[in-house]
Amino acid sequence: MKSHHDIYNSSTEFTPATFTLVGIPGLEAEHIWISIPFCLMYTIIFLGNGIILYIVRFDPALHQPMYFFLAMLAFVELGVSVSTLPTVLGIFLFGINDISFGGCLLQMFSMHSFTLMESGVLLAMSVDRFVAIYSPLRYTTILTIPRISWMGVTIASRSVVLMFPLLLLLKRLPFCSHNALTHAYCLHSDLIKLPCGDTRPNSIFGPFVISFTFGLDSLLTVISYVLILHTVLGIASGAGRWRALNTCASHTSALLVDYAPVVSLSLIHRFGHHLPLLLQTVMAKVYLFFPPVANPIVYSIKTREIRRSTVHTLSKKRGVVSQRIL
Template identity: 75%
Template sequence: MKSLRDIFYGSIEFTPATFTLVGISWLEAEQIWISIPFCLMYTIIFLGNGIILHVIRIDRAFHQPMYYFLALLAYVELGVSASTMPTVLSIFLFGITDISFGSCLLQMFSMHSFIFMESDVLLAMSVDRFVAIYSPLRYKTILTIPCITGMGVAIALRSMMLMFPLLFLLKHLPFCGHKTLTHSYWLHSDLIKLPCGDTRPNSIMGLFVITSTFGLDSLLIVVSYVLILHTVLGIASGAGQWRALNTCVSHICAVLVYYVPMISLSLMHRFGRRLSPLLQTAMANVYLFFPPVVNPIVYSIKTKEIHNSIVRTLTRKRSEV
């Protein structure tokens, strides 16, 4: 006779107390050396995004919509990295591969929520570029601080609300002792391969979440750039067209850096079961690390104002020392 707790939460024997995360399974002996590039990437992520946030905070010239959205992107990328850092470094530095089911759900919730937020922020940034080019004189009156704050709150709430049903469905799946995951962090598309029960509700809900976030956001970003291109072509001077398009280069790079690894990894999980495990592991880590490592570098190089501010800040710090 099942207890009420077993009926509601699932039998304990079907849900392992811990799950095993695998970093690079065929290189266990080399994990301490593998930890070096991971530590370096985390250092670049936190240092690069931290510098972006610092210069935007201290320099009043950056207190305008474009840079507020960039700061929001930096916050989200820090959130993604902070969500995965405990398990990634535990595996490669200390060889700790077991993680409790509750900790797994917490990591998956935070990591995926921040990833969804990043997609939404990129969409908001494309709207920002459209407004700046289409109506430059009304740019700051349309995208006011309350408006940007409201967009940020809506992005956060939407992302977290989409994750709750996935957690609820996962909580009630029987795993029948299957508990080994192929990555160094909890990825929903990886986890959904383990249960021995019916995962169709999870797959349907996962497809809905992907479609309503990545699918819808990418479509609206394309629409935004079609409108931007139409507006730019209406500018009389070639120099004016170039200046307008040049303000979008960094954002276009950020969109490509985010969506290309994400789409590649999704296709691998669905259609690439026979692909090399090394390739799948490499793409999973590219998907995790590439955007937060590359975006601060791109914005620091391509955005002249940020580049100059970083140089001034570092020069001032050096002179003080």
Template identity: 60%
Template sequence: MMFNSSYFTPETFFLTGLPGLEAIYPWLAIPFCSMYFVALIGNSLILVVIHGNSPLHQPMYLFLAMLAFSELGVSASTLPTMMSIFLFSTNEISFNACLFQMFSIHSFSIMESAVLLAMSVDRFIAIYNPLRYTAILTVPRITRTGVIIVLKSVVIMFPLPFLLRRLPFCGHNTLSHSYCLHSDLIQLPCGNTRPNSILGLCIVTSTFGLDSLLIVISYGLILHTVLGITSGEGRRKALNTCVSHICAVLVYYVPMIGVAMVHRFVKHAAPAVRLLLANVYLLVPPVVNPIVYSIKTKQIRHGLVQILLQKKCAICDLHGIQEFEPGDSRRNGEAIQAWKP
């Protein structure tokens, strides 16, 4: 630690896992590792399917690729410290690494919220004006939207690490989560954190607050448009196109609201419960969304099947097995004979 009169800049921070549950960390690592595996593999497969299938280079799927990318970023940002705590019982993180993790987590979270808003606008245009849907949401326009979302997420978070670096710390370097968050870090300095708090509040209001409000407005407009459809079957089909996105919005915002409510009103809850909910808040959306979109979206499901079939063919080629018609017993016999070592 570098001391300067009555304050110092800590070299490391100490992260908090789940207090009181240290004895079962190896067992807790199993569900956490499983969730990370599903999140990383699931979102990666979504990106591979969309990238490798030109028919999926349409607005809805391009926005879905952006969502998968942002969720991969959130998962990759929290993975190192979470796994180091639950697998190796190591809870130290360097000062600079902590600031970088904070920046990454918040940037990708802001990006995810903005993509969910863009997807709600996409669903509104698809239902309100289906004939001009692809003419309005062209690939260049979607690309510009994605670039703007990324730049906005990075630029809006850029000042916070520098504002934190200028603050003096007075003996406290223990954080209350398994990862670094801005709201947690500004509790530690003994200097004036008002600029950090004001900027943090502005960021939350102008991103999560505004995005959620605009999503609600978008779905109000969608509902008004759907009610104007005379055919009951048409209304059902129109709403069915929004089911996956509604699930994504609920999975993203409900845990966030739940964590805020627990911190605000359930003061007597055990610290481990609050911290577990905070961990679930960041882990659940990247896990659930690929599953929901794979189940509800036929094109994504078919793309995943194609990838699995390609892997199967590659394995067959590796062993010298040829695929024949099921009814051709001669050729099946030849294939079996050829496969024998």
């Protein structure tokens, strides 16, 4: 005979058909106005990163390791943005707050996988800068296209392999009557609060994934820059030292753009439980949207070749359009 506790569990545990995405708690009435900056951000993300992918693909002058890694970063950031696009615009523009259970898990998997890939690409870019400064004469022979391709496949494979167990661990859990998520997309940290089963495996494996990706990547990036500084300080010429450091300027800016929101959000999750939910929600959006918006701008400002190729490409396209009109 079932106990009262068993009967209660069997009546309250279920797999929800849908999750409800709140968007920005407390500002539901303002969602149509909030959609304006989000539409602007998506436009900048798709234009900026799309242009970088286009010019690296078609400009032979940019067929160098540094720009191949930049194209990887642009592709990954487009992946993060595409993963969030359907639910974010669905909520803020059309008031569609529901997402299916499978769709929510798929969004979580793809969004976090691309985010982990972003960390790996930034590490690869720091290795690229180290090789360029430490051994400039052998730069193109060390970072060959097959090696760059292998690095890209390794980065993608690591992210997918590490995220897949989290997906399975979450899918096995029973859910209770509450199925509202406090963001405009499905985050693992948000989903893990809803099950009424044992979430300890998720709570253990989640931090392991973060440590093995963001933690390890940031540590190796710091080591690479320590070696870069050691190499630069050994250059006799002051002008030579400045040129060497200047080649790292765009990547250093990208590191600050990507890691500052991650560190801020981690501190809020760890120590900011007393902070308003609105602030936590806004920081989660900054964490996802700020790097894809800022990085194309940073590289356009800091990298002369990117500016030159972008202007040349846009001028050529405008010329073609004018000829067709005439």
